[in-house]
Amino acid sequence: MKNTLSGGRSGKIFKIKNTVVRPANPWTKNVHGFLAYLKNKQIDFVPTPIAFSDSEEIVSFMDGAVYNEPLPEMMLTDEMIISAARLLRQFHEAGSSYLSSLTGREVWMLDSAAQPEVMCHGDFAPYNVTIMDGVAKNLFDFDTLHPGSRLEDISYAVYRWVPFYSTTEEGALEERQQLERLRLFLDTYDLSMAERERLPEAMINRLEQLVHFMQVQAENGNRDFQKNIDDGHLGKYLNDITYIIGMKDKIRSAIMEEC
Ligand SMILES: Nc1ncnc2c1ncn2[C@@H]1O[C@H](COP(=O)(O)OP(=O)(O)O)[C@@H](O)[C@H]1O
Ligand SMILES: [Mg+2]
Structure with a gap:
């Protein structure tokens, strides 16, 4: 099931099962390299990089609530x-x-x-x-x-x-x-x-x-x-x-x- 996530760019970020699908950029490869490095160090407070193409990236969905402005x-x-x-x-x-x-x-x-x-x-x-x-x-x-x-x-x-x-x-x-x-x-x-x-x-x-x-x-x-x-x-x-x-x-x- 594909759900649109709100709070960022509208209609561009999706949740599919326990992953997040976002638009990819020229720097996405470098971002995934760094996230993989952190994951190797057992850092658990960043998403796991799963895959990327020229158009999309997939990372793991992190638990918790996200609050936007005005902050409660x-x-x-x-x-x-x-x-x-x-x-x-x-x-x-x-x-x-x-x-x-x-x-x-x-x-x-x-x-x-x-x-x-x-x-x-x-x-x-x-x-x-x-x-x-x-x-x-x-x-x-x-x-x-x-x-x-x-x-x-x-x-x-x-x-x-x-x-x-x-x-x-x-x-x-x-x-x-x-x-x-x-x-x-x-x-x-x-x-x-x-x-x-x-x-x-x-x-x-x-x-x-x-x-x-x-x-x-x-x-x-x-x-x-x-x-x-x-x-x-x-x-x-x-x-x-x-x-x-x-x-x-x-x-x-x-x-x-x-x-
Ligand atoms: N890895 C993630 N884990 C959990 N929620 C996420 C994750 N990535 C994005 N989201 C949710 O999707 C919303 C928009 O995502 P975000 O990547 O911040 O978009 P933008 O790049 O447009 O700011 C966030 O407010 C958050 O609720
Ligand atoms: Mg954001």
């Missing part, structure tokens, strides 16, 4: 953000030893200007993670996988998991709560002080990269990205960039001061 209350608990930070740390640790097997000529969807330290998920957000028993459990949707820095992956993860959205937006958390949740994520991940210092800039850069990427994709005729723009996502990112620029000093003091 149960996605905003301390346990949830702590488990998300742990999951990202575990993922980075498991993948860092993969870097030595790369040539640097592999095709990925996202480029990184940073010195590679880990394999970045690239879109580590609640909508790409399954939840079980009130905590973040499994990670999927590896289209944005690429070698990069811890900081670039974390900067987008905190944007989505806190979430660190402009307080002018409907449903956004209060400033104080955002700063506390941000600190909790970073303390759990155990991010260094030098990286914390650079976090506000990294968050801004990551969102600017996203805006640029969406615009280029839409100009090149990619309908999924044109729809994103039409749905107001680009305007939201620009609003959040302005907000984070204004919050730089407050962010640094909240995440760097001794408790």
Whole structure:
């Protein structure tokens, strides 16, 4: 039986028995290579890569629920953000030893200007993670996988998991709560002080990269990205960039001061 999965690109992701069938891309081969590497290391929180062709990829279906925005209350608990930070740390640790097997000529969807330290998920957000028993459990949707820095992956993860959205937006958390949740994520991940210092800039850069990427994709005729723009996502990112620029000093003091 073939079921359409919602929460991502509409009508493009299917569940067939205990597998997920998704559109393939030029980087799918590299993604499957990495997932196979993790599976070999007995990592159980990513899907098993099953097969791919020029048009489709098949991976295993991961158990758990997936929540999209606006996030329900149960996605905003301390346990949830702590488990998300742990999951990202575990993922980075498991993948860092993969870097030595790369040539640097592999095709990925996202480029990184940073010195590679880990394999970045690239879109580590609640909508790409399954939840079980009130905590973040499994990670999927590896289209944005690429070698990069811890900081670039974390900067987008905190944007989505806190979430660190402009307080002018409907449903956004209060400033104080955002700063506390941000600190909790970073303390759990155990991010260094030098990286914390650079976090506000990294968050801004990551969102600017996203805006640029969406615009280029839409100009090149990619309908999924044109729809994103039409749905107001680009305007939201620009609003959040302005907000984070204004919050730089407050962010640094909240995440760097001794408790
Ligand atoms: N491996 C998987 N295990 C469980 N659910 C999945 C898996 N892959 C995708 N899904 C479900 O399908 C939805 C859309 O998939 P996703 O791959 O994130 O699409 P997109 O690439 O468009 O973001 C997700 O919200 C999730 O509910
Ligand atoms: Mg997704």
